[in-house]
Amino acid sequence: MRAHWEHFSHRADMGVRGCSATLAGAFEQAALAMTAIITDPAQVKPAERVDIRCEGGDPELLLVDWLNALVFEMATRKLLFSRFNVTLDDGRLGGIAWGERVDREKHQPAVEVKGATYTALRVNRLPDGAWLAQCVVDV
Amino acid sequence: MSRAYSLKQESEFSWRLEASGNMRVPGIIYADETLIRGMDDKVFEQLCNVASLPGIVQAAYAMPDAHWGYGFPIGGVAAFDADEGGVVSAGGVGFDISCGVRALRTGLTVDEIEPVRERLANALFRNIPVGVGSTGLVHLDDDGMSAMLKGGARWAVEQGFGNPADLQYIEEHGCMAGADPMEVSPRARKRQADEMGTLGSGNHYLEVQRVAEIFNRRIADVFGLRENDAVVFIHCGSRGLGHQIGTEFLKYMVLAASKHGIELPDRELACAPINSELGRAYLGAMRAGINCALANRQIITHLTRQVFADILPAADLTLLFDVSHNTCKLETHPLGSEMRKLYVHRKGATRAFGPGHPDIPETLRAVGQPVLIGGSMGTESHILAGSETGAGLSFNSACHGAGRAMSRHQATKRWRGRSLVDELAQRGILIRSPSMRGVAEEAPGAYKDVRAVVDAAEKAGLAHKVARVEPRICIKG
Numbered sequence: 001m002r003a004h005w006e007h008f009s010h011r012a013d014m015g016v017r018g019c020s021a022t023l024a025g026a027f028e029q030a031a032l033a034m035t036a037i038i039t040d041p042a043q044v045k046p047a048e049r050v051d052i053r054c055e056g057g058d059p060e061l062l063l064v065d066w067l068n069a070l071v072f073e074m075a076t077r078k079l080l081f082s083r084f085n086v087t088l089d090d091g092r093l094g095g096i097a098w099g100e101r102v103d104r105e106k107h108q109p110a111v112e113v114k115g116a117t118y119t120a121l122r123v124n125r126l127p128d129g130a131w132l133a134q135c136v137v138d139v
Numbered sequence: 140m141s142r143a144y145s146l147k148q149e150s151e152f153s154w155r156l157e158a159s160g161n162m163r164v165p166g167i168i169y170a171d172e173t174l175i176r177g178m179d180d181k182v183f184e185q186l187c188n189v190a191s192l193p194g195i196v197q198a199a200y201a202m203p204d205a206h207w208g209y210g211f212p213i214g215g216v217a218a219f220d221a222d223e224g225g226v227v228s229a230g231g232v233g234f235d236i237s238c239g240v241r242a243l244r245t246g247l248t249v250d251e252i253e254p255v256r257e258r259l260a261n262a263l264f265r266n267i268p269v270g271v272g273s274t275g276l277v278h279l280d281d282d283g284m285s286a287m288l289k290g291g292a293r294w295a296v297e298q299g300f301g302n303p304a305d306l307q308y309i310e311e312h313g314c315m316a317g318a319d320p321m322e323v324s325p326r327a328r329k330r331q332a333d334e335m336g337t338l339g340s341g342n343h344y345l346e347v348q349r350v351a352e353i354f355n356r357r358i359a360d361v362f363g364l365r366e367n368d369a370v371v372f373i374h375c376g377s378r379g380l381g382h383q384i385g386t387e388f389l390k391y392m393v394l395a396a397s398k399h400g401i402e403l404p405d406r407e408l409a410c411a412p413i414n415s416e417l418g419r420a421y422l423g424a425m426r427a428g429i430n431c432a433l434a435n436r437q438i439i440t441h442l443t444r445q446v447f448a449d450i451l452p453a454a455d456l457t458l459l460f461d462v463s464h465n466t467c468k469l470e471t472h473p474l475g476s477e478m479r480k481l482y483v484h485r486k487g488a489t490r491a492f493g494p495g496h497p498d499i500p501e502t503l504r505a506v507g508q509p510v511l512i513g514g515s516m517g518t519e520s521h522i523l524a525g526s527e528t529g530a531g532l533s534f535n536s537a538c539h540g541a542g543r544a545m546s547r548h549q550a551t552k553r554w555r556g557r558s559l560v561d562e563l564a565q566r567g568i569l570i571r572s573p574s575m576r577g578v579a580e581e582a583p584g585a586y587k588d589v590r591a592v593v594d595a596a597e598k599a600g601l602a603h604k605v606a607r608v609e610p611r612i613c614i615k616g
Contacts, residue, residue, distance in 0.1 A: 007548050009546045009548065009549070038271065039576075061393070064390070071386075072330065075330050075334075075382075076330055078272050078274075078333075102271060108574045109271035110271075110551075110577040110579075111340045112616075115382050117209045117389075117407060118407040119405075119407050136209070138209065138233075138234045139547070
């Protein structure tokens, strides 16, 4: 399957969903879906690199950790991300995110993400063998 | 609403979900029939889940603006007894700890503002940091951060932001007791480094409004409100620090649930016994988060006063009140024939103490606590007062806002920010925002009718309507 992301509806906030042939790919796509809540990812240059590590817990807890680590990096470095690389190894996640500093004129950021939640949290294989990773994020 | 939940109508504005299955207490929803029909089934599911938590007393409540939240419904109220194994829940407070609304009188009528309204809008937009990536003027080192987390708005006043007289019109007199800055992680502190005195984004705003209608003249007189008065509403919370505390403790509570023997019907309901190390740590951190929100609104008040002083020197900005709507507070409430100390969670719900309550400032005590209800950008907000009956109905709680009627995604498909700004300008409302997409997502039509919500709150006996206010200037994240 072609890797892709989408948003799903949550009345007050938004759900992010990533799908890919691999679990790591689904995590990357979910991260892209999160950026798309804030701005158009195509407008974000992958110029600066940030390394991220998360560990422990099941794949669902790891997804929330990964997204929350990105929220933290976005908030404290004032960055937006548009490219991601995730490797998963025995419950440990190594991630790289590339992005650029928020430019309010260029990016027109709609809303900041406060955190990823455990609501509608799912990481599982679809009948066609592809991976899905999703949860609701609080905005 | 589907037929999956059997709701029993108890009165015109009260509905009951009988305790069944794992529920320890019933669920009670205050709403009219239209609001109930419009509620997502998830509200009832979440209310039943809350009702099943250890140590919950009396009932799990949903306010008229209730909608699907995380674990707890937004618009949810639940009280727990620590001595009966009661719990505290990070999801029951929410990510934006102590998000709330502050209302200021200006000492001016809107007619006095009209000639300089455009200038005022531009100056407020220029001077009050708003939107994604904005930074505040106050940067705290670690000791300064700890002092702020301990002192709240009182700390802010000591630093020169506002007046000591402001403090009595803030819940907890501006300083939440029991805050433990040591429980606030370095990451949470780092997230706040640039965010003191910023409004944030999403549904947060600062508005200059006109008192359009008085519903209860006796109470309005005590609140110092007359028709055509200009007032200011500030809606924001504890910024990155609160979000990070919520994020971290939610995870700790998920991981520790089985250790505490708590079976979670939904991970987002993550909680810990009040009498446990984790429960106490969260309470200490969450209270520090409350102080951060109170300090934040105090700094923004100071910035607002500076702008007014520059453009309208005759203005005198005084606090009507400051309410928080994402909290857990230890309060004394009647339960059966005795008074009990309870940990009351209000998630998207406003405390609404009735007349005579000792925690209301003396000048307002005879009429009840001001309850400030923010509406959507182009519509209206409301000022209510706590009622005599609220204590028995909902642990003195009322609604907090309009609640969304459609998702952000749907809203951007339907509206364009620029045309909304033009349309609202024609109706006499000046919008200033760094993001046109943000404006579209906050389109007035994307929210429920706030009037229906406050009407239901009044008719259910939760609070009295006092005044309706309409926006003239809106600074929007």
